[in-house]
Amino acid sequence: MFQLLGPGGPVIAVVGEDVVLPTHLKPNISAEDMRIEWFRPQHRDPLVHLYLLGESRNEPQNPSYSGRAALFPEELRKGNTSLRLGRVQVSDEGQYSCYIQSKSDNNYRIMVSLEVRAVGTEPVIFREADEEVEVGLLCESKGWYPQPDLIWQDSEGHNLTTEKPEILRDSLGLIVIRTRVVIKREGSSTFTCRVLQQKLHEEKVTEFYLLDACQSRPWRAAFAVTMTALTLLGIVQCVFIHRWKKSHHPPGIRNETQRKKWKYID
Known part of the structure; x- marks a missing residue:
């Protein structure tokens, strides 16, 4: 008899980097002659990686994991059944199931949760409109996951954001966030576009200095x-x-x- 153990909480991964979903047998008996199957429940193509009869067999594998999912063959004799996932993508986020079946038909299953993170760029400010009495500004930041907050502030820290941000996705599934603000010309002042991702404890800030009407012309x-x-x-x-x-x-x-x-x- 043995147990299958996993992490005590979600595994955090960064987009583009490799991650390990850790599982192991207790006691540390060899898993070389066992069936080890990693899959994603409730997915149309659930199989991530299958190890059977001493080798990997991935004929029905989900194509998005081809060449990216593998075990640690040299560690199987120590009871290490962890999954190594390369070049993490946004679509990798979610629940993974590790299923173990021994020759004596004893089987165990454990769930591992993967959370994906990505820190985006410094916000960029564009001048969209420039009139005598007011100026229209657009702030944009790219490459975030999950979605951050984006706000406009004046020099005193007051929130100037009046509309919901526009959310787009790039080819990698990462978030592009942008929002607009209209500022009246009431003398020279500094305005700030602030992007905040609380889960990542990340904050990026860009300032914009607006001249008054005379100085701006x-x-x-x-x-x-x-x-x-x-x-x-x-x-x-x-x-x-x-x-x-x-x-x-x-x-x-x-x-x-x-x-x-x-x-x-x-």
Whole structure:
């Protein structure tokens, strides 16, 4: 007689990394001649890995676990029936069952829960609209699992979020979260987009500094100064040319010879 033991709680895995779902026999008798079957209950293709008659037999295996699921052959003689799962995916999260059957037809079954985690990116802020009295901002963060919270805050820490975040999934099943906020121009101030995943104890923050209406339109002031300068320059140039002509033109032209001599001035 023996017992099949497992972890005392959920196993935590990070997307893209390997994880071990630990189970073992007590006492530590050899499991080399036993049937060891790992499967996912209530799945259409439940088989994750099957060890039978001293070798792996995965003909009906769920395709998503092909090349990723394996036992520890060198540890079977010590009663180690753990499953090694490579390159964890979001879809791997859930319940796994380990079933053991000995030659004497004694069988045991234990459930192991796998929870998947992924820490996303720093939030990125985009300016979607820019008007005289208000500005529309979009904050986006990618690569999270499970879903985090995303909020906008002002410089005093007040929550500015007024709409539910938009939730998307990328090709790996990871979460892309984004939300928008409209801010009125009431002087310069700092606004914060904060992404928080409480289960992971992770927080990422990006700040956005909004200038007031005058400072945010420096090109208008520069344009006005430039046009004024050009206008003054034109006036000065006209006055200079007029005075130059007057100072270089003879007071009178007495004959045709003099007229031809000064013709180039006119």
